[in-house]
Structures are given as C-alpha cells and as structure tokens.
Amino acid sequence: MLTSIYAALYKTTSPLTLDWRSNEVAVMLGNDSQIINLFCNIKTEMFWFHANAHELFPEDILFKTLILDNEKKLAKAHIKAAQRQGII
Incomplete structure (x- = not known):
C-alpha cells in the first residue's frame, strides 16, 4: 500500500528510486525539511536492514x-x- 501511495503522489513506484535531497523532490514535498529527512531515512534504514x-x-x-x-x-x-515515455 505504501508503494501505491508513493506511485500516486510522486509518479514513481518506489521511494528508493528518488533522490530525496534534490530540489525537484523538495518542491514536491513543500520544501519541508522534516519530511525530506524522514524520506531520506528510508534509504538509510533499508541499507542497515540489508547489511544486518x-x-x-x-x-x-x-x-x-x-x-x-x-x-x-x-x-x-x-x-x-x-x-517508454522518453524520460531516460
């Protein structure tokens, strides 16, 4: 369900495919540093989850x-x- 919410809000299938520190993403998050930090923590948690x-x-x-x-x-x-959409 969480992935579906990300896909709907941010036009991506996974929070791990975005760079939450970029200006473009910061604008999508209303330049809210607290929310940006929380999303950056997802990548950190996944790293430690995998490492351990x-x-x-x-x-x-x-x-x-x-x-x-x-x-x-x-x-x-x-x-x-x-x-397919010619983005990359």
Missing part, C-alpha cells in the same frame, strides 16, 4: 528478501516506464 541480514531471525530474512526483491522489480518497471 546475517543477524536476523529466519522469518525476518524471508521478509527482507521479499521487500528487496519487490523493490528490484519495481525499480526495473520504473526504468522501463521512463524509457
């Missing part, structure tokens, strides 16, 4: 795998859509 997989319980590893696999698929779909 060896310390997770089996259920957590499965959950992590599902999240990361889904993010990879969404990123590929985002790139394809951007290429």
Whole structure:
C-alpha cells in the first residue's frame, strides 16, 4: 500500500528510486525539511536492514528478501516506464 501511495503522489513506484535531497523532490514535498529527512531515512534504514541480514531471525530474512526483491522489480518497471515515455 505504501508503494501505491508513493506511485500516486510522486509518479514513481518506489521511494528508493528518488533522490530525496534534490530540489525537484523538495518542491514536491513543500520544501519541508522534516519530511525530506524522514524520506531520506528510508534509504538509510533499508541499507542497515540489508547489511544486518546475517543477524536476523529466519522469518525476518524471508521478509527482507521479499521487500528487496519487490523493490528490484519495481525499480526495473520504473526504468522501463521512463524509457517508454522518453524520460531516460
């Protein structure tokens, strides 16, 4: 559901594909530094989540795998859509 909200609001399939520090994205977020920092934290949390997989319980590893696999698929779909529209 969260990914759907991002897609609707920010025209992207994943919060990880945007650079939340850029001016363009800052404008979309109303130049609210608190919100921008929170979105930047998503990338940080995903980094640590991935880096500490060896310390997770089996259920957590499965959950992590599902999240990361889904993010990879969404990123590929985002790139394809951007290429079709001539954005990249």
